[in-house]
Amino acid sequence: MEILIFKKVPQKILIIKPSSLGDIVHSLPFLNAIRDRFPKSEIHWVVARGLEGLLEGHPMISKLWIINKDNWKKIKNMKGTVSELKDLFKSLKKEKFDIVVDLQGLLRSGVLAAATGAPVRIGFNEAREGSRIFYTHRVKGGKDIHAVDRYLKIAKFFGCDASDVKFPFPLSFSSQLSAISPQAGSFQLPKEYAVFVPGARWRTKRWPSERFGELASILPVKTLVVGGKSDIDISNRVAAGSKGNAMSVAGMTSIKELVDLMRKAKFVVSNDSGPMHIAAALGVPVFAIFGPTNPLRTGPYGKGHTIIRKELKCSPCYKKTCKDVRCMDIIDVSEVAGIIMQSCKEASKL
Template structure:
């Protein structure tokens, strides 16, 4: 009997794609010889390249929110002769069900999502009280109906130290001593961002102890990384907008400790098994926790939390402002 070949339609968010690796691990434990391909947006490919369970990443080039019905049907037809026995969809949209249906993949597994009767023929019930975490829901789709597992494996990204050192050489920034990585961005919105001045306070504390401080972020995070660096008299290595995702992963593997908002970079740090301080504001650490035993979570759980809003609806952002820099510095001093 040939090894099962599974096509997984992965999430678009970086953090969710990191969590999806737990599913890949469960599938490999169940069928060690299975072949796992993952279809997802281009920006997630560097993550898949660092997951040994994945055979190949397949780029989905459709724009966010775009139905592109005929293009999806055509794309699905190009996959018809690839020998997939099962598709697992980690996305819930109607449009995401078109490609595996058009590809003629015999078993198409997911939650019902947006009324995908027919597009999905292995519909799983979604009990949010039992499957509380995102990772629980992903893994459940890889199990037979009615089956549960006692312990879900943590994501573990494989970083390349050689590439990290090459990136540092390109930036003319050698790595020396202990390195603190700070991830002050959060693409979702400001209600997930711990104040920049608080990050700067922690950065100055670490710098005074002889640590290097690296600021991680995308192009969208450049204003906040620049602000933090300015508040430290430009003593940090500001990587905001200067690295691609793959380079950021490899560079983060050199850090001793990482402090992060609830973001994709937070999940990357956890998957690199770094000592991690994770800060939650409008989101819920019980729903998308970092999957690592080396994590300290700061979450106040106020009456208004979690609101899941992009901007604080009450205008005070107390869920983050009441988490003080000295609390994080105390954790840092123990590392």
């Protein structure tokens, strides 16, 4: 593989990876590799508002650039967006970055990379929406490869040693639920608990909430159901069907608190989602339920995880809508419970 030769150590490096939660987690080994390669360089990161909690206070990052990318999509905000982008472009250019790495690979991120005026702008050869025209160097990422390994290909292009994959999270944060939200009251964390993640951005990636609830009622361990504000209804249905064995904290935790809850869990049962990737990165055993997406590309990274999936001709399809979502619907509770119980028995965890 070709390696970029540096005449001098870059003083400033900008990583463009605004979203999503899981993708940012997948980018952490890249950050670790770059920091090891250039220990004295400033590393800046462009992140979407609402996800900055995963990177705030990170000892490897000198500065976060928080962007309101969701507002940019709204026609009614066009005037404000144009003004905001002008200011952002001006500020980025003032930084005089030596290197910009676009891990997002979309038109918007490509334009941001070009706006910096950096002499070296790197992205993937397969980048979408024409964003590759804004790069000075392109790296072949590949398709049937995990996102973590794909990002590390750019690290290798820098001459980084990417053999030791690490997910550097910021420091641990308190996970006392009574401090998270008044709704949690005086609730204290169980000594041992599992975490369920019934939500997902796509409807097709969601295993039915009723089955998560039934699963919680079967397993001999207390369960915390997590998610964002948009997952509150789903999570409440899981808790309602658990026969008192699960509690929903969806919408009550910050990203930092979610990381700490995951860190202390015995195991996690999840759809293909951002929190699933947090758990895997922390080394917590994950039982991942997959349907329309490919676990080779977006499954839990590393060892000790279990993929629960049906081999159907139509899967993976990457469709966000489906009339019956058969790939998820034919996965039954007893099958999932059996896999978890057997795995935990072998690991002497239950």
